[in-house]
Amino acid sequence: MKADAFSLPVDSGCAAPPTREVLRERGQREVFCGLTGIVWLHRKMQDAFFLVVGSRTCAHLLQSAAGVMIFAEPRFATAIIEERDLAGMADCHEELDRVVDRLLARRPEIKQLFLVGSCPSEVIKLDLGKAAERLGAKHAGQVRVLNYSGSGIETTFTEGEDACLASLVPAMPASAPDAAPALLMVGSLPDIVEDQFLRLFAQLGIENVGVLPARTADGLPAVGPNTRILLAQPFLGETAQALEARGAQRIDAPFPFGAEGTTAWLKAAAQAFGIDAKHANAVIAPGRERAKRALEHHREKLAGKRISFLPDSQLEVPLARFLATELGMQPVEVGTPYLNRKLVARDLEQLPQATRISEGQDVDRQLDRVRADRPDLTVCGLGLANPLEAEGLSTKWAIELVFSPIHGFEQAGDLAELFARPLRRRDVLQV
Numbered sequence: 001m002k003a004d005a006f007s008l009p010v011d012s013g014c015a016a017p018p019t020r021e022v023l024r025e026r027g028q029r030e031v032f033c034g035l036t037g038i039v040w041l042h043r044k045m046q047d048a049f050f051l052v053v054g055s056r057t058c059a060h061l062l063q064s065a066a067g068v069m070i071f072a073e074p075r076f077a078t079a080i081i082e083e084r085d086l087a088g089m090a091d092c093h094e095e096l097d098r099v100v101d102r103l104l105a106r107r108p109e110i111k112q113l114f115l116v117g118s119c120p121s122e123v124i125k126l127d128l129g130k131a132a133e134r135l136g137a138k139h140a141g142q143v144r145v146l147n148y149s150g151s152g153i154e155t156t157f158t159e160g161e162d163a164c165l166a167s168l169v170p171a172m173p174a175s176a177p178d179a180a181p182a183l184l185m186v187g188s189l190p191d192i193v194e195d196q197f198l199r200l201f202a203q204l205g206i207e208n209v210g211v212l213p214a215r216t217a218d219g220l221p222a223v224g225p226n227t228r229i230l231l232a233q234p235f236l237g238e239t240a241q242a243l244e245a246r247g248a249q250r251i252d253a254p255f256p257f258g259a260e261g262t263t264a265w266l267k268a269a270a271q272a273f274g275i276d277a278k279h280a281n282a283v284i285a286p287g288r289e290r291a292k293r294a295l296e297h298h299r300e301k302l303a304g305k306r307i308s309f310l311p312d313s314q315l316e317v318p319l320a321r322f323l324a325t326e327l328g329m330q331p332v333e334v335g336t337p338y339l340n341r342k343l344v345a346r347d348l349e350q351l352p353q354a355t356r357i358s359e360g361q362d363v364d365r366q367l368d369r370v371r372a373d374r375p376d377l378t379v380c381g382l383g384l385a386n387p388l389e390a391e392g393l394s395t396k397w398a399i400e401l402v403f404s405p406i407h408g409f410e411q412a413g414d415l416a417e418l419f420a421r422p423l424r425r426r427d428v429l430q431v
Contacts, residue, residue, distance in 0.1 A: 020348065020357060022339060027362030031312055031337060031381060032065075032399070033152025034160025035118060039066045040403065041164055042075045044188045047111040047216050050076040051103065052150065053096065053128060054118030075110070077103070081120050092126050093134075100135055100145075110143055111217035114164065117149040144171060144217055156337040158235040158313045158402065161188055165212055168220065169242040172212075175224035182208040183269060184221060184248065186239060187232030190405045191215075197232075197256075197408060200266060203283045206273050212239070223248050228272050230265070232256065232407060234347075235314035237340045254346040255318035256407045257415060258326040259291035264346070287409035294413025295326055298420045303328030305423065308370055310380040311335040311361045312398035319379075319401065320355070321347040327416060331355045332373045335366060377422060394426045 035058055038050045052058050059078035066074065079099045081092070096115075104110060113135070115128045128147040136145035148163040165186065175182065183206050185197060194211060201209045210221025225247035231240060234255055244250060253268035254261045263284055270280040307329050309316040316336040323329040333356040341348065351357070358366070363384070370378055370393065378388055378395045385395040396419060406415040 023356060023358040025311075025335075025358055025360040025362040025365065027360075027365065031152070031361070032157035033061075033119070034150035034157055034163060035061060035116065035152070036065055036157040037150065037160030037164060038062060038076050038116065040188055041161060041213070044191075045112060045213050045215065045217075047109060048075060048114060049103065049107065049110045049112070050114045050116055051100070052076070052078040052116045052118055053121040053126060054078055054081060054116075055120045056080055058118050058120070081124070081126075092124070093131055096131055097135065097138075100139075104139060104143060108142075113139075113143050113145045114167070115145065115147040116160075117147065117151055119151045119153050122149065122151050122153065146171065156312070156314065157399075158233070158315075159238075159338075161233070162236050162238045165236060165239040166242045168213065169223070169239065169246065172220050172246070173222045174246075175222035175226055177224070179222070179224065179226045180208055181226050181228060181273060182210060182222070183273065184210045184212060184223065184227050184229045184243070185232055186212045186229050186236055186243070188213055189232055189407055193405050193407050193411065196410055200283065200287070201269070204266070204270050204273075204275050204280055206269065206275070225249075228269075230269050231343065233315075234318055234340070234344050235338075237338075237343060240343065252346060254321065254350070255344075257318055257322040258412050259288050259295060259409065260326055261318065261322055261347075262291065262407070262409050262412070263288050291409040291412035295416050297413065298416035299327050301420045301423060302416065304330065305376040306330045306332050306373070307377045307379065307419070308333045308373060308375040309335050310366055310370070310378065310384060310398070311337040311358070312379070312381050313402050314338060314340075315398075315401055316379070317344040317351070317357075318347040321350045322415070323419065324352060324355075325350055327419075329419075332375050333358060333366075333369060335359075335361065337361065377419065394422045396422050 035052060042050055059080060062076060079096060115132050117128050132145045132147040146167045148167040150160045183201065198209060214220050223243060223246050227248040228251050229243050229248045230251045240250055251268050251272045253265045256262040256265040266284055267280055307323060309320060314336055316334050320331040320334045324331055331351060335358040339359040376394060378393055379398050380395055381398055385397055388395050400418060404418065405411045
C-alpha cells in the first residue's frame with residue numbers, strides 16, 4: 001500500500017481485515033503485568049492518583065519500575081492486602097475506605113482517583129467496582145473515583161492503559177447532537193509529542209481536537225456521534241470499543257511511526273475531515289522530509305538485517321511495518337500478545353508475506369524458533385534478553401520502546417536509533 005493511498009478513512013465496521021495465517025501460541029508467558037502502565041499514566045494525568053489494591057510485591061514492582069526515591073511524593077501507592085484480609089478477619093471495604101479517606105485528606109489536589117485491581121484483589125474477589133461507586137458518592141464534588149484491573153493473570157502490561165482509558169469513557173460528557181465534528185486523539189503520549197500532533201492538526205485546519213487521556217480531570221473531552229477517533233497506540237481495543245458504543249467513529253489508519261506511518265496517519269485524519277489534499281500535503285511535507293532525512297542516517301546500518309519480535313507490548317506489528325517499509329529490515333517473526341486485526345489492519349497488510357505472525361506466547365517454542373532463525377536482532381522482554389545475549393544473539397529490550405518518545409516525525413530518527421544501537425554495540429564488541 002502506498003502512503004498516499006487511502007480507502008475507508010473512517011472505519012465503517014464492514015471492511016474485512018486482511019486474511020493472513022497466524023500462529024497462535026498458548027503457553028508460558030514472559031511479560032509485565034498491567035500495573036506497569038501506572039508508571040507513565042500518573043505522569044500524564046497531572047491531578048490523578050492511582051491506588052493499587054494488592055500485595056507488597058505489587059508495591060515493590062511499582063517502586064522499582066518508576067525509580068521513585070523514598071522522599072518523593074508520587075501520585076500512586078499500594079493499599080496492601082494483609083493476612084487478616086485474606087483470612088476474612090477484617091472487612092476489606094472498611095479498610096479501603098479508611099485508606100482512601102486518609103489519602104484524600106492529605107492530598108486535596110487529587111481530582112481523579114483510580115482504584116486499580118491486582119492479582120491478589122481479584123483472587124479474593126474484592127469488588128472494586130462497587131467500592132468506586134461507594135467512594136465516588138461519598139466524595140462527590142471533590143474527586144472522581146474510577147476503577148480498572150491491572151492484574152497480570154490474563155493481560156500484558158500495556159493493557160493496563162487500555163483498561164484505564166476505557167474506565168474514563170463513561171465519565172466523558174456527551175456532545176450535543178448538533179455539535180460540529182470533533183477529532184479525539186486516543187492514547188497516552190509524552191507531552192512534547194502530543195503538542196507536536198496538536199500543532200499539526202491545527203495547521204491542517206482541524207480545530208476541535210480532544211485528547212484521551214486529558215492532562216487534568218476537567219479537561220475530559222466530550223464524545224458522541226460527531227466524534228472521530230484516531231488511535232495513537234495499537235493496544236487500545238477495549239477503549240476503542242467503549243468509544244464506538246457511545247457513537248464515535250474510528251478513523252482507519254496505520255500508526256504514526258516513522259515518516260510514512262505518520263504521514264498516512266495525519267492524512268487519514270485530514271481526509272476524514274474533508275481537508276483539501278494539497279493543503280494537507282503542504283502542511284505535512286516539511287515534517288515528513290525531516291523524518292526521512294533522519295531515517296536515512298540509519299538505513300545503511302539496518303537495511304537487509306533480519307529481526308524477530310517476541311510478544312510483549314502489542315506495538316510489534318506497527319513497529320515491524322516501520323522497519324520493513326522505511327528502513328529495509330526483514331521481519332522474520334512478529335509475535336504479539338494479542339492481535340487485534342481490525343486496529344492494525346493497515347500496518348499488517350504492509351508486512352512482507354514471508355513474515356511469520358504469531359499471537360500469544362509459548363516461551364520455550366518461541367525461543368527455539370529464534371535459535372533456529374538466528375536473526376540479527378531480537379526484540380524481547382528483559383527476562384529473555386540476557387540469556388539470548390549469552391548465546392550470541394543481539395537483543396533489544398521491548399519495554400524501552402514503550403517508555404521512549406517514538407511517535408511522529410520528530411522522533412523518527414530516535415526510533416530508528418533504538419534498533420541500530422544494539423547492532424553497533426555488537427560490532428564494537430566483536431573480536
